[in-house]
Amino acid sequence: MGQVTVRVQEAPFDLAAESAALAAGRTDIGGLASFVGLCRADDGLAALVLEHYPGMTERAIARIAAEACARWPLSGCTVIHRVGRLAPGAPIVLVLTASTHRAAALESCAFLIDWLKTGAPFWKREEFAGGRDRWVEAKSADDAAAARWSAPPPDGGT
Amino acid sequence: MGQVTVRVQEAPFDLAAESAALAAGRTDIGGLASFVGLCRADDGLAALVLEHYPGMTERAIARIAAEACARWPLSGCTVIHRVGRLAPGAPIVLVLTASTHRAAALESCAFLIDWLKTGAPFWKREEFAGGRDRWVEAKSADDAAAARWSAPPPDGGT
C-alpha cells in the first residue's frame, strides 16, 4: 500500500510542499494528480465555518484513502482538510495522489474528493454579512458522484 | 471562455505559483484540479530528451485548451510542457484547471492530459547509461484514452 498522509487542521496547506513530500526521493512516479477545493463567495458569503468530529474524521478519511490504495496502484496519497473559519477564496481541502500511471492518479483523486464529500464527518455553516447564517445542506448530486464508484463505500457511510 | 495560459519551456514550472495565478483575485472558483507528469526512471533511464515542433505545439495546445473551455465551464486552465533534457524524477508537464464545480475541473484536467499525449507535437527520446538511446513509441493505450472523450478531437489529430 502507498504512503498515506491524512491531516485535519485549521492552518492553510502548501500544495507544492505536499507534492514534493509525496514524490521525494522517488523516480517511479509518473503522475501526480491534485484537487484543491476552495471557498466560493456565493450569495455574498462572508465566511465558511467548518466543524468536524475529531477522531472519527481521521478514521473515516484514512479508511477512504486505504480504499483508494486498494483500488488503484498508488505510490501514495495525501488528504488535508481544513476546519474552522475560512474566508471566500480560501482553500478548504487538498487531495493529492501519485502513481506510476496517470489514469490511476487522476481517477483516485476524483474518487477521494467524491467520497470526502459524502463519507467524512464535516459540516459547513455559511455566514453572511449582517450576521445571518445557515448550515449547508447535503447535495444529492454529491451522493450521486460518490455512488458512481459503483462498489459500496469503504464504510457504510450514506 | 476562461483564462488560458499555454507555455512550452525548458525551465521547471512552479505548481503553487501557477495555481495562485489562476485563482488570483477570484472568489468564484470552487475547485482547482492539476496533473503533473513526471519522468520515471524505467529500465535504468538516464535522461529523457523532449523535442517539439515550435509554433505548431503552441497552436495545438491552445486549440485543445479552447476545446476544454468549450466543453466545461472553466474559469481558466494552464498547460505548461517542458522540452529539452530532463532527469528521472523531473516534472515534464503541468495541466491545471479551475472551475466553479469540482467535476468540471477534474474532468477537463483528465481530458487535457489525455489529448496532450496524442494531439500535440512532442517526441520523447530515452537515453540510457552507456550511451544507448531510443525513441519512445506512441501507445495505443494513449489513443484509447483520448478516444474515450467520444466527440472528435479538436483537430484531425490521430
Place this chain on the structure above:
Amino acid sequence: MRVLYFAWVRQKVGIAEEEVAPPPEVADVAGLMAWLSRQSPGHAAAFANAGQIRAAVNQDFAAPDQPVGPADEVAFFPPVTGG
C-alpha cells in the same frame, strides 16, 4: 453511554455532548433517538425529523438498527457536507 451532537443537531439540543443512561429496552440507534427526543424540548426539536439525522457508533457510520450499549460512543448529526 456518551452521546455527541454536531452541527445543527448540537445547536438544537443545546449541548455538544452528554453522558446518558437510557433504560435497557433502548437497544439500538433508533431506540436511542426516540428516547433522547423525550429528554428536553431541545432534544425533541433536534430529533423531530429523524430522516434528517445521521448517526455514528464508536466513530463509524451506523444504521438505525445498529445495537448500542452503555460503553458506546454514539453521535448524531446532519448529513455530512465536507470536501
Place this chain on the structure above:
Amino acid sequence: MRVLYFAWVRQKVGIAEEEVAPPPEVADVAGLMAWLSRQSPGHAAAFANAGQIRAAVNQDFAAPDQPVGPADEVAFFPPVTGG
C-alpha cells in the same frame, strides 16, 4: 515548399528542414512523401514505412490526401509521444 522533419524522421533524413520544389503532379501529402522518398537514401529510409509517419500542413495535423502547394509548410514526424 518548406519541409520539416522531427524525431527519428529527422535523424533518418539527416536534416531538420529543407526547401523543395517538387513537380506539379505532387499535389498532396502522400504524393509528397513518395516524391521525397526518392531524393536520397536517408529520405528513402525515413519514408520506408509510410504507416509510421504522421504529417502536418501549415502546423495542423494533415491526412495523406490533404493538398499541398509551393507556399505550404509541411512537416513529417512519428506519432507524437508528449504529455
